Amino acid sequence: xxxFQFYLSLFAALFDFTVNFDHFQILRAxxxxxxxxxxxxxxxxxxxxxAMKYMNKQQCIERxxxxxxxxxxxxxQDIEHVFLVNLWYSFQDEEDMFMVVDLLLGGxxxxxxxxxxxxxxxxxxxxxxxxxxALDYLQSQHIVHxxxxxxxxxxxxxxxxxxxxxxxATVIKDGERATALAGTKPYMAPEIFQSFVSGGSGYSFEVxxxxxxxxxxxxxxxxxxxxxxxxxxLDNLLQVYSTNSVYYCPTWSKDMVTLLRKxxxxxxxxxxxxxxxxxxxxxxxxxxxxxxxxxxxxxxxVPNKGRLHCDPTFELEExxxxxxxxxxxxxxLAKSRSRDSxxxxxxxxxxxxxxxxxxxxxxxSMALCVMTHYWIRSRLYQLSxxxxxxxxxxxxxxxxxxxxPQENDYLQECLEVVQQExxxxxxxx
Numbered sequence: 001x002x003x004f005q006f007y008l009s010l011f012a013a014l015f016d017f018t019v020n021f022d023h024f025q026i027l028r029a030x031x032x033x034x035x036x037x038x039x040x041x042x043x044x045x046x047x048x049x050x051a052m053k054y055m056n057k058q059q060c061i062e063r064x065x066x067x068x069x070x071x072x073x074x075x076x077q078d079i080e081h082v083f084l085v086n087l088w089y090s091f092q093d094e095e096d097m098f099m100v101v102d103l104l105l106g107g108x109x110x111x112x113x114x115x116x117x118x119x120x121x122x123x124x125x126x127x128x129x130x131x132x133x134a135l136d137y138l139q140s141q142h143i144v145h146x147x148x149x150x151x152x153x154x155x156x157x158x159x160x161x162x163x164x165x166x167x168x169a170t171v172i173k174d175g176e177r178a179t180a181l182a183g184t185k186p187y188m189a190p191e192i193f194q195s196f197v198s199g200g201s202g203y204s205f206e207v208x209x210x211x212x213x214x215x216x217x218x219x220x221x222x223x224x225x226x227x228x229x230x231x232x233x234l235d236n237l238l239q240v241y242s243t244n245s246v247y248y249c250p251t252w253s254k255d256m257v258t259l260l261r262k263x264x265x266x267x268x269x270x271x272x273x274x275x276x277x278x279x280x281x282x283x284x285x286x287x288x289x290x291x292x293x294x295x296x297x298x299x300x301x302v303p304n305k306g307r308l309h310c311d312p313t314f315e316l317e318e319x320x321x322x323x324x325x326x327x328x329x330x331x332x333l334a335k336s337r338s339r340d341s342x343x344x345x346x347x348x349x350x351x352x353x354x355x356x357x358x359x360x361x362x363x364x365s366m367a368l369c370v371m372t373h374y375w376i377r378s379r380l381y382q383l384s385x386x387x388x389x390x391x392x393x394x395x396x397x398x399x400x401x402x403x404x405p406q407e408n409d410y411l412q413e414c415l416e417v418v419q420q421e422x423x424x425x426x427x428x429x
Contacts, residue, residue: 018091021093022330023044023045024044026039035068039052039054049103050100050101051101051102051103051104054097054098055097056096057096057418061415065167066418068167069097071167071169071170072166073422081137082133083131083134087099087425089427090422090425093329095324102162104155106154106155106158108155108309111310124216127153127216128284129284130161131148131161133292134163135208138208141171144208145211146170146182146183147187148187148212148215149184149211155299172205181196187210191206191207193234193238196234197234210263210268216263217260221249225246225264226244228240253283259281
């Protein structure tokens with residue numbers, strides 16, 4: 001019996017693909033965004049380096065960002081490409097949701113623009129080629145990124161571009177058109193505003209190629225082609241495209257201007273919006289696309305390998321200002337679990353005394369939380385039809401009798417649903 005248990009435990013250890021926070025060593029913070037923070041980590045068993053994005057569950061619930069996180073996870077677990085920042089693992093604990101992705105040490109294009117790096121035409125052309133291959137792949141997977149900008153294009157140590165941040169991406173199939181107002185205003189295509197303001201027919205994959213054009217123009221010139229800011233009212237934005245013309249520097253080559261013009265065509269029907277279109281442009285007609293894909297084309301700009309290309313204040317903020325720093329998580333969670341265990345032991349005698357009405361209220365709260373966050377608000381992350389029917393049945397039978405949950409109860413039950421519905425992922429598996 002003991003020998004059997006030994007081999008059983010050995011088998012479980014060898015084939016256990018579960019990954020959690022303890023499998024990584026936290027090295028330093030390198031960034032943050034609206035949805036979370038990013039740090040460099042090293043996997044303890046393989047010593048391989050990754051970037052780890054982590055998002056606080058409670059904050060995501062309070063800001064109604066859970067559907068975006070779940071949508072990003074669902075998209076990333078099904079895709080992999082040489083010019084994307086690929087997902088390797090996803091896991092969670094009581095506080096946070098984690099995504100472990102490729103580590104790109106060359107920094108993002110926004111950082112280099114703030115450092116006054118002067119990008120030449122050859123560097124920008126290569127970025128366009130690499131992003132064209134990435135967008136062609138995403139289009140084959142029916143994915144519209146919707147947030148291409150210098151902040152979301154990361155460089156590796158050799159200077160090659162990789163697209164990241166899929167938290168507002170969407171999936172469109174079978175001739176569907178997207179209609180939501182999503183993106184960063186200065187990089188959003190005109191048809192997105194048109195669809196939202198005037199109720200047009202929506203938009204499709206062409207919007208990403210417009211954003212690529214705006215990004216390429218900004219990287220080359222140091223400023224965007226249109227004077228648009230995040231605070232500008234929507235009604236005024238459509239007039240910008242009809243009344244203002246794009247300025248092309250006289251020092252740029254005619255081929256470069258032609259390339260940018262085709263990407264920055266206001267009418268999406270005439271815009272360069274596919275890999276085939278890009279390959280047909282004269283200045284790119286002789287590009288060896290296989291060499292581009294294999295990263296054998298030398299980049300026009302190679303980041304300095306002797307430094308970390310990110311804002312150093314991220315690390316200071318994490319160490320000094322953060323009230324719940326990541327490097328102290330293990331001790332913090334151990335204390336929390338100890339307190340919870342103590343509370344459970346004190347209340348064990350009461351666990352079987354809940355009334356039927358209490359259970360009704362609890363079930364109603366859970367149903368409401370699930371319906372709100374995962375059925376209505378996230379098309380890509382709907383519950384299965386069987387579970388949805390069950391939720392509707394619960395709602396029909398309990399709505400007339402149960403009262404809405406208190407705010408704290410609602411938050412706690414949302415946290416429980418996040419715990420249940422979060423997508424665990426391991427690309428190695």
